[in-house]
Amino acid sequence: MTSFENFGVREDLADGARMECGICWMVYDPAEGDETARIAAGTAFAALPEDWRCPNCDAPKSKFMSIEHGAREQPPCRSVHADPSAWGEMLAAAYRDISDRTMRELPIFNDALSVEAIGFRAHEGGIVGVMVTPWFMNLVVAATNAASQSFPGPGSNLRLRFPSGDFEFTVGEVAAVGAIASCSLLSSMFGFKDMASARATAEAALAALMSPANHLVSYPDAPHIGSIDRRHFLRGVLAKWRA
Incomplete structure (x- = not known):
């Protein structure tokens, strides 16, 4: 392992x-x-x-x-057709273990926050949601894509399409869950004073992710950037919610 x-x-x-x-x-x-x-x-x-x-x-x-x-x-085989909420909670449990074993004493750990899976849902034959931890906030998708093909190996980059555009993810592996693909939204969580604000921000990011690209005009602070950098648009939404 x-x-x-x-x-x-x-x-x-x-x-x-x-x-x-x-x-x-x-x-x-x-x-x-x-x-x-x-x-x-x-x-x-x-x-x-x-x-x-x-x-x-x-x-x-x-x-x-x-x-x-x-x-x-090899981790237990997990079907991406399982209940998305249950899959998100399984991933959250793995991160709680990581939190307790290796992260809690590190200076990047925000003690005001906890690990929580936000809004995990079915999308194009897979599962997508936001993982909030005391040290990061990531978009996460399950280990198979819309075409039901296996992800490339850990460390590989993967471009996935959502209603708001294309996003670049990095493939990793989490014990007891297996391969996941993550897109970093925030790598410092000290801007949040409590879980309520972090949760609201994650929900805002998901709403932006699932909004069609031609609806980006509803977010006046969104930068005019290419599709591969659209995660910066989501970060703009995050900043707006944290303000």
Whole structure:
């Protein structure tokens, strides 16, 4: 089973060790480097510049976790045709376990918040919703897409279409749930004073996600950006709700 070690660079970290972002689950693989930051293939995580940040959600190196390279225990098979609310709660339970085991003492943890699955629903043969935790807020979809094809491997990017447009997700793996695809909305949760405000913000993001693209004019603060960057539009909605 995949397990997570300490955040950041450890003394015993192997040069070839892959590191997974604790915010959006993007995987840094030394064998591939980071084309966005012009990091050459073969560069160990420990050798990355101190100001290097996650190319997907802009999280710092300190928010990355090492992934054990052992045999993986396959998670129980979960049908995406199951009740969406139940699937969301299953995912929330997995994050509560992560919260209790590895996150609670970290400085990115907002003690005023808890883990909650918001608005999980059926969409195009799959499941989509918002996962709120004390350290991030992500759009999440279940492990098969509308065409019922398997997701690519962890760390891969995946473009999915919604009524508001196309969004880029990062594939990750959560113990006891399996593969998920996440789109980072917020990687710092300290703007929320309580769960009520975080919940309202997540519901606003889902409403924006499911609104047709030609309805974007109803949100005057939305930036005029391309479809692949439409998550920035959702972040604009989030900022409006948090104000």
